[in-house]
Amino acid sequence: MKSLEELKAIREKMQGKVGFRKEDAEGMRVVVGMATCGIAAGARPVLNAFVDGVAEAGLGDKITVTQTGCIGLCQYEPIVEITEPGKDKVTYVKMTPDKAKEVIEKHLKNGQVVAEYTSVK
Amino acid sequence: MYRSHILVCGGTGCTSSGSQAIIDKFNYELAKNGLENEVQVVKTGCHGLCALGPIAIVYPEGTFYSMIKVDDVEEIVTEHLLKGRVVTRLVYDETVKDDKITSIADTDFYRKQKRIALRNCGVINPEDIEEYIGTRGYEALGKVLTEMTPDEVVDTILASGLRGRGGAGFPTGRKWQLAKDLVKDGGQKYVCCNADEGDPGAFMDRSVLEGDPHALIEAMAIAGYAIGASQGYVYVRAEYPIAVRRLEIAIEQAHEYGLLGKDIFGTGFDFDIGIRLGAGAFVCGEETALMTSIEGNRGEPRPRPPFPAVKGLFERPTVLNNVETYANIPQIILNGVEWFTSMGTEKSKGTKVFALGGKINNTGLVEVPMGTTLREIVEEIGGGIPNGKKFKAAQTGGPSGGCISAENLDVPIDYDNLLAIGSMMGSGGLIVMDEDNCMVDIAKFFLQFTVDESCGKCTPCRIGTRRLLELLDKVTKGQATLEDIDKIEALCYYIKDNSLCGLGQTAPNPVLSTLRYFRDEYIAHVVDKKCPAGVCKDLLSFTIDKDKCIGCGMCAKQCPAGAISKTDYIAPGKKLPALTIDTAKCVKCGACIEKCKFGAIEKK
Numbered sequence: 001m002k003s004l005e006e007l008k009a010i011r012e013k014m015q016g017k018v019g020f021r022k023e024d025a026e027g028m029r030v031v032v033g034m035a036t037c038g039i040a041a042g043a044r045p046v047l048n049a050f051v052d053g054v055a056e057a058g059l060g061d062k063i064t065v066t067q068t069g070c071i072g073l074c075q076y077e078p079i080v081e082i083t084e085p086g087k088d089k090v091t092y093v094k095m096t097p098d099k100a101k102e103v104i105e106k107h108l109k110n111g112q113v114v115a116e117y118t119s120v121k
Numbered sequence: 122m123y124r125s126h127i128l129v130c131g132g133t134g135c136t137s138s139g140s141q142a143i144i145d146k147f148n149y150e151l152a153k154n155g156l157e158n159e160v161q162v163v164k165t166g167c168h169g170l171c172a173l174g175p176i177a178i179v180y181p182e183g184t185f186y187s188m189i190k191v192d193d194v195e196e197i198v199t200e201h202l203l204k205g206r207v208v209t210r211l212v213y214d215e216t217v218k219d220d221k222i223t224s225i226a227d228t229d230f231y232r233k234q235k236r237i238a239l240r241n242c243g244v245i246n247p248e249d250i251e252e253y254i255g256t257r258g259y260e261a262l263g264k265v266l267t268e269m270t271p272d273e274v275v276d277t278i279l280a281s282g283l284r285g286r287g288g289a290g291f292p293t294g295r296k297w298q299l300a301k302d303l304v305k306d307g308g309q310k311y312v313c314c315n316a317d318e319g320d321p322g323a324f325m326d327r328s329v330l331e332g333d334p335h336a337l338i339e340a341m342a343i344a345g346y347a348i349g350a351s352q353g354y355v356y357v358r359a360e361y362p363i364a365v366r367r368l369e370i371a372i373e374q375a376h377e378y379g380l381l382g383k384d385i386f387g388t389g390f391d392f393d394i395g396i397r398l399g400a401g402a403f404v405c406g407e408e409t410a411l412m413t414s415i416e417g418n419r420g421e422p423r424p425r426p427p428f429p430a431v432k433g434l435f436e437r438p439t440v441l442n443n444v445e446t447y448a449n450i451p452q453i454i455l456n457g458v459e460w461f462t463s464m465g466t467e468k469s470k471g472t473k474v475f476a477l478g479g480k481i482n483n484t485g486l487v488e489v490p491m492g493t494t495l496r497e498i499v500e501e502i503g504g505g506i507p508n509g510k511k512f513k514a515a516q517t518g519g520p521s522g523g524c525i526s527a528e529n530l531d532v533p534i535d536y537d538n539l540l541a542i543g544s545m546m547g548s549g550g551l552i553v554m555d556e557d558n559c560m561v562d563i564a565k566f567f568l569q570f571t572v573d574e575s576c577g578k579c580t581p582c583r584i585g586t587r588r589l590l591e592l593l594d595k596v597t598k599g600q601a602t603l604e605d606i607d608k609i610e611a612l613c614y615y616i617k618d619n620s621l622c623g624l625g626q627t628a629p630n631p632v633l634s635t636l637r638y639f640r641d642e643y644i645a646h647v648v649d650k651k652c653p654a655g656v657c658k659d660l661l662s663f664t665i666d667k668d669k670c671i672g673c674g675m676c677a678k679q680c681p682a683g684a685i686s687k688t689d690y691i692a693p694g695k696k697l698p699a700l701t702i703d704t705a706k707c708v709k710c711g712a713c714i715e716k717c718k719f720g721a722i723e724k725k
Binding site: 003069 | 182183203255263267
């Protein structure tokens with residue numbers, strides 16, 4: 001390494017990874033239901049789509065992607081909840097990796113809730 | 122991209138309680154469940170809560186698993202990592218409130234801590250330079266080399282008020298300034314690091330080396346630039362194999378990335394670091410002895426002046442700081458003087474790491490702002506004293522320091538306050554004692570250590586400490602007179618005033634401070650021939666309370682000296698004859714007390 005730019009490039013590459021190791025109550029949280037019902041319905045690819053998508057979008061230090069147990073609406077799995085301080089919780093149901101990409105694009109990046117994927121009353 | 126990280130502590134404490142086997146098992150279980158590309162296992166440095174090791178933290182949730190066993194790993198993987206259900210029974214109980222998991226940062230142990238020197242310990246993989254760079258590593262070095270002059274660097278450290286964390290608390294910036302300015306002949310200068318952490322009970326330097334070795338490398342390079350040195354040496358104890366290994370890896374990686382070696386960041390600045398292993402002598406932690414040892418000679422101190430800033434290593438100007446001091450440097454450069462001086466007291470800025478040990482629940486490493494009281498450290502962070510016993514004193518500064526008694530629990534801890542109450546900061550070992558500790562015995566313990574470790578070069582230390590130990594021995598055997606106590610005090614001052622180096626000059630401190638706060642205990646040993654804490658064997662006698670004894674004979678079976686026999690006395694309502702101890706035969710081992718279920722045996 002011969003320049004500060006190279007150092008900066010490594011730092012930016014690693015920041016998402018290392019910055020992930022702190023508990024951040026402030027930012028947005030994406031919680032994927034990963035109980036048996038969720039896994040059976042395909043929650044793992046959804047979770048991975050969120051993890052990769054958030055990292056690609058460079059939002060790793062602002063948004064936490066995590067998992068939880070059974071949310072209780074097993075017939076609607078895979079379920080994804082998005083929480084943000086000061087806002088109502090948004091629950092997406094019957095998610096797929098493709099839907100996840102759309103949610104990242106619209107909701108996580110631009111704050112527009114994708115109403116058609118949210119829970120039915 | 123991994124969705125979850127498992128941080129397993131690979132510090133010395135957790136390694137000795139088996140964390141490597143846990144890491145292997147995690148990797149095995151993750152592969153078995155097809156999670157190896159989703160969950161990453163990271164071996165980190167010390168988290169500080171050594172009493173609860175082995176420790177594993179799962180992110181992004183921040184779930185803190187403590188005291189886990191290899192057999193628990195499968196459950197954590199299948200429940201938590203596969204299904205997202207935290208294994209509550211394995212979680213550190215302080216983080217479970219009303220069945221909900223709370224943040225580790227809110228526990229008593231971590232809430233009052235402020236981690237600067239330890240900021241990366243337990244957070245990054247110390248064997249991966251890129252993780253360090255990800256936490257703004259080497260940014261301070263880049264800033265210094267491209268934006269600041271050596272004078273500005275020295276002025277920044279001076280203005281920060283940073284003082285040496287290894288003992289006496291000499292202002293670090295002043296040290297650098299002297300090494301930079303006093304000799305200007307254009308010749309070689311050196312930057313050294315004292316990692317010969319010898320105080321019994323202190324292990325913060327080891328933790329930094331094991332958990333964040335690049336911070337030390339970066340700081341030494343900054344010091345090199347500031348004073349005009351191109352070579353550094355780390356003098357580290359050979360008894361710290363994990364620390365040495367990680368430092369070697371770190372230096373190698375820094376070379377690969379061009380952060381050590383020639384022309385760093387293309388600025389023309391050259392700097393390299395070598396490791397020198399100490400062979401186990403306490404005196405080599407003294408600066409002149411340390412440098413003599415690096416030169417390849419027998420590690421003995423020499424008189425100062427000349428000070429190392431003028432004639433240090435190989436008779437050239439040298440800066441010598443300890444590991445914890447260096448660990449603060451990059452943060453001061455990055456965050457600025459104002460940030461650093463906002464923490465601490467008027468004359469002691471920043472934070473200090475303490476190694477908590479002795480009679481305390483949360484044994485481990487804590488970093489608190491200067492000015493925190495001993496009460497906060499012992500009662501809140503340390504979780505108090507086990508078994509409901511009462512606090513008696515805390516020893517700071519190891520064999521060079523002194524004790525702090527209960528009356529000073531609320532004194533804000535900083536360099537000057539500790540000196541005023543007869544102790545010293547030292548390297549930050551903090552050993553807590555309860556009512557079962559005899560203060561004369563504690564003083565004797567530390568003095569035994571300095572007698573063993575005295576290098577023998579000067580007479581006051583070599584012979585003086587030995588005579589002092591003999592006098593203390595007389596006290597603990599009940600053979601001393603009140604004049605002996607006066608002699609002890611006079612000899613202490615004589616050794617302090619006349620010894621060559623810091624070892625001898627501070628060796629009597631534990632004796633002087635226990636005499637200051639616990640003179641009544643000394644008097645009790647001399648006049649009443651009693652040890653109030655019940656520790657000094659020669660002053661104890663064991664007796665059996667006939668009315669409590671039921672004559673079961675368990676104590677007699679345990680007694681290795683055959684000192685317990687039956688009497689003619691049968692207590693009212695009892696069926697067997699009571700027992701009695703023959704004090705002439707008794708060896709005072711205490712085995713009988715442990716066995717007696719009726720509390721009938723007394724030690725006085």
